[in-house]
Amino acid sequence: MGKLNLVQAIQNALMTEMQLDPSVMVLGEDVGREGGVFRATEGLQEKFGPQRAMDTPLAESGIVGLALGLALNGMRPVAEIQFDGFMPPAWDQIISHISRIRTRSRGRFSAPLVIRIPYGGGIRAPEHHSEATEAVLVHTPGIKVVYPATPYDAKGLLISAIRDPDPVLFLEPKRIYRAIREEVPEDPYTVPIGEARLVREGKDLTMVAWGAMVREAEKAADLAAQEGIRVDLLDLRTLSPMDDQAFISSVRKTGRAVVVHEAPRTCGLGAEIAARIQEEAILQLQAPVVRITGFDTVVPLAKLEHHYIPSPERILRGIRQVLAF
Amino acid sequence: MKGFFDPSILEEVEMLRILGPEGTMEEELRPPELTDEKMQELYREMVFLRLADQRALNLQRQGRMGTYAPFMGQEAAQVGSAAALGEGDWMFPSFREGAAMYMRGVPMEAIFAYWMGNEAGQRFPDEVKVMPISIPVGTHPLHAVGFALAAKIKREPICTIAYFGDGATSKGDFHEAMNMAGVLKAPTIFFCQNNQYAISVPRTLQTASRSIAQKALAYGFGGIQVDGNDLAAVYAATKTARQRALSGQGATLIEAVTYRLGPHTTADDPTRYRTQEEVEAWLPLDPLVRVRKYLEKCCMWDQEMEESVYAFAQEKLNRVVQQAEAFPEPTPEEIFIYTLEKMPQRLELQMKDYLAFLKELEG
Numbered sequence A: 001m002g003k004l005n006l007v008q009a010i011q012n013a014l015m016t017e018m019q020l021d022p023s024v025m026v027l028g029e030d031v032g033r034e035g036g037v038f039r040a041t042e043g044l045q046e047k048f049g050p051q052r053a054m055d056t057p058l059a060e061s062g063i064v065g066l067a068l069g070l071a072l073n074g075m076r077p078v079a080e081i082q083f084d085g086f087m088p089p090a091w092d093q094i095i096s097h098i099s100r101i102r103t104r105s106r107g108r109f110s111a112p113l114v115i116r117i118p119y120g121g122g123i124r125a126p127e128h129h130s131e132a133t134e135a136v137l138v139h140t141p142g143i144k145v146v147y148p149a150t151p152y153d154a155k156g157l158l159i160s161a162i163r164d165p166d167p168v169l170f171l172e173p174k175r176i177y178r179a180i181r182e183e184v185p186e187d188p189y190t191v192p193i194g195e196a197r198l199v200r201e202g203k204d205l206t207m208v209a210w211g212a213m214v215r216e217a218e219k220a221a222d223l224a225a226q227e228g229i230r231v232d233l234l235d236l237r238t239l240s241p242m243d244d245q246a247f248i249s250s251v252r253k254t255g256r257a258v259v260v261h262e263a264p265r266t267c268g269l270g271a272e273i274a275a276r277i278q279e280e281a282i283l284q285l286q287a288p289v290v291r292i293t294g295f296d297t298v299v300p301l302a303k304l305e306h307h308y309i310p311s312p313e314r315i316l317r318g319i320r321q322v323l324a325f
Numbered sequence B: 001m002k003g004f005f006d007p008s009i010l011e012e013v014e015m016l017r018i019l020g021p022e023g024t025m026e027e028e029l030r031p032p033e034l035t036d037e038k039m040q041e042l043y044r045e046m047v048f049l050r051l052a053d054q055r056a057l058n059l060q061r062q063g064r065m066g067t068y069a070p071f072m073g074q075e076a077a078q079v080g081s082a083a084a085l086g087e088g089d090w091m092f093p094s095f096r097e098g099a100a101m102y103m104r105g106v107p108m109e110a111i112f113a114y115w116m117g118n119e120a121g122q123r124f125p126d127e128v129k130v131m132p133i134s135i136p137v138g139t140h141p142l143h144a145v146g147f148a149l150a151a152k153i154k155r156e157p158i159c160t161i162a163y164f165g166d167g168a169t170s171k172g173d174f175h176e177a178m179n180m181a182g183v184l185k186a187p188t189i190f191f192c193q194n195n196q197y198a199i200s201v202p203r204t205l206q207t208a209s210r211s212i213a214q215k216a217l218a219y220g221f222g223g224i225q226v227d228g229n230d231l232a233a234v235y236a237a238t239k240t241a242r243q244r245a246l247s248g249q250g251a252t253l254i255e256a257v258t259y260r261l262g263p264h265t266t267a268d269d270p271t272r273y274r275t276q277e278e279v280e281a282w283l284p285l286d287p288l289v290r291v292r293k294y295l296e297k298c299c300m301w302d303q304e305m306e307e308s309v310y311a312f313a314q315e316k317l318n319r320v321v322q323q324a325e326a327f328p329e330p331t332p333e334e335i336f337i338y339t340l341e342k343m344p345q346r347l348e349l350q351m352k353d354y355l356a357f358l359k360e361l362e363g
């Protein structure tokens, strides 16, 4: 159907699924009339009416709590939280109810719903519009956590998420919403949840990234290639459940790993990934796993955020470090 | 049925208006301190603030400022309420309160610097009794209640005022704040600027209540709806709420009915959700116009004064912009140093490592 950027691919996935399945609906702040502040739900209200593309009152806990109720009674809600920084009020409902309803009811009820969240920095936005909080999400049992990095994956993963029998948190790298265009099929298709993607193949080290950091990691891999270093770059795509076999088998081959994430370092997923590598590939490891991450601080505003977010140069430094060990 | 409350008992909410759109004053409702001289002084501030708002929008268009949330149309709500506060009172703003913050002593250059992405702009001078702005909608009224409660415990004769929009009244935290203020009889003013929209979502999709003011009743305290474009009514209502707070009668909810004449922020296109006719219908209700008309009627204002006030304001703004842009560029250390009073060792290592990296890049 031609080339789409990431946010268009998301809109296209929503349109496709709402056409196919009358129980699919979207809800959230400004998602109806406005079509979303990023235009991810553009045109849905015109086509499906205000009930299936619903502007809700301004209440994040309310939106996801309502979504659970809708899902319990047969709808397939796709809720939008406008920005990552407004997730905390919704966590209560996610952690206390959405993630537990299957366990709590001993399998009688489930929560087949999706929560879409534009996440991460790099758009020079005000406070609370630039957070990366995947660690909290992945730390919560009972939900799936998905991070597309390309338009093609965004559509395929979102369709998978909508059809999934369990709650899926779908984190969209807002910084690259419009940065890349690629061929996205018009017909519905799925990209499986829980499978990493090999972005490029190399023998010298393994690099693991997701979401907006995949692009920065690619740029770093390009810089490294100029020094003759070949990187095996994996885009995890799903953080929970995580395709750890992808990076473990890669590390068995390369012996070295760099993990890149935007979120704070301490108890970030870099720590989890490093732990899994040492659990299963310690004999092949030739250097400690290097983490290139955000700092253990609040995300700074526009004038400083480029220091906070891992840059290709900072990643390259990590690459050199892991090789020099 | 016996005992059943029908919401229709609240159908007839009466809105307080003192200064009408044609500049006519209801003298018997006018607070005595709001003299003609005071009106004149506040009008000068409103002109300055209107121009400051426009200047910010221009700077954003030129790429010299980041996203900005304009308050054009809401000057009376902000200036009138801030002017009614006492010296010791504390303000808890959200992001659209540049005018109210300025009235409480926040330098305009600090406000500009903040929107330019420089966090130093949020470090207000020590004597300024204004909290940093709260971006998460509807969450900070709770802090105003807690602060007021502490003042009550310490027997300080002050109140707090929390500013928020109509959208904020949908948040759970807003209700928790109202409820706690009611239970604790906290000396707090809840000041809602009902500017009709929360980004694109109209007030009618935000609450099924007839008014926002009436929500106070359910929490056991008083509420009032005022014409938010009426400087005198906003001033009078805030003054009364303050007196109630200081005399131990607890909280008040003020709903200032107003209209956001500009976009939600510079990232927003309001033509997607509202018509030009609607905007135009609000133009005759412009809060500046009616104060000017009133002052002209009392021979306290003329075209010459108008021109000189505008010229003076523009010149002052030139200096504001200069000073905002002359704020020292923040250093990377500033990312780290405010995290905790004493920097933990791990964080210090992160900082040192990052600074070393920056050195390597140079060399």
Ligand SMILES: Cc1ncc(C[n+]2csc(CCOP(=O)(O)OP(=O)(O)O)c2C)c(N)n1
Pocket (backbone or CB within 6 Å): A029, A058, A060, A082, A086, B096, B135, B136, B137, B138, B164, B165, B166, B167, B168, B169, B195, B197, B198, B199, B260, B264
């Ligand atoms: C908790 C939270 N959710 C979402 C947002 C994004 N957002 C910023 S302003 C806004 C609308 C606020 O409307 P209102 O409270 O009426 O204030 P106004 O902008 O009209 O001054 C939204 C949804 C936010 N800042 N905080």
